[in-house]
Amino acid sequence: MNKKQIAILSIGNTSHKDEGIALYASRYLESNYSFQPEVDIIHGDVARKKLLNVFMEYQEIIVLDVITIEDAPGSMYQFPMETFRSFSTNEDDDETGVLGCLNLLERQGETLPKVTLLAIIPQSIESGTGLSSSLLKPFDAYILMIIKSLEDKGISCEEKAEKQTLQNIVADLTS
Template sequence: MKNIIIGVGNLLFKDEGVGIYAAKYLEKNYDFDDSLEIIDGGTLGFKLMSYFQEYDNVIILDTVSIEDEAGSIFRLPSHVLLGLGNYRKTAHEVEIVEMLEICSVLDKHAQVTILGIIPEDIVSVEIGLTKKIEDKFEDYINTTLKEVESIGIKINKKDNKTIKDIAQGLIGSYNGEHLSRVPNEEDIRYANVL
């Protein structure tokens, strides 16, 4: 069986990046069976369609636009998601639902599950999560780990990196705190010499 976790969102708009942070957090802090791949799907939209066709299980980590309290976590199997007409509020939500609709008529497609968290702020242009979503982040990770275990994948904890560590490793900033140097600065300097 081929399984994949896809972190979706945009790191530039506060809580909109939670899916990407969660995917990177899992990648840095846990080891999984070889049958599980983790990727940063960012805002790839329809380019993610091939994963829906090539894998047996697809777990999407993302924000969800459902009327409820910020920080609430939802497990939405694809058949449930397709029934939520008011779910489509952001560009990538529209694309995910449209991909699911297309895949539902194909002979072979993955079992797709969205693990979504309701954001507090996806409008502010700032790298980092709001305090409310930070406080729920561990619950979100634990929900994801339970989902991964439910499809038969073994998990080993290997590190204790924080969301801040993850974000600063990716972009060099988190909620206004900046690293003293750009991540991979040595690689950039080396590339400019060549």
């Protein structure tokens, strides 16, 4: 099977405050940048079967998500798959999330894609919409971290002439 080169997979929930940042970031990238060669952007809320297919279709996947580790809200991390797989909990064995899907594919003898997690520490994952002030400030830096990761892989990231604002994207996804 010929695999596609690269995808960005955003994970999150826009009805739980900062947990939506990955979805906002992927929509922001999609609205404001063009990529050469092409990068597929897959927005969260992907059903398990579809998520399994995503991991089987691509050579490389950049996962955008929040991560709850001891650090200040807005702190950003880049983890290779080997590192973030060590964060696994019993919840990850239910095969509905990223780690569960990777574990299932590995047990089935499938070749895993190269996966990188670009994560940001949330301030609040309580019910509500929009981002907390602790994540509004570093949003541009999070986008730049994603762009740099793509450029390091030889992908050209060109800003579009007409840009959407983060506020418009948040409003579109939460209305």
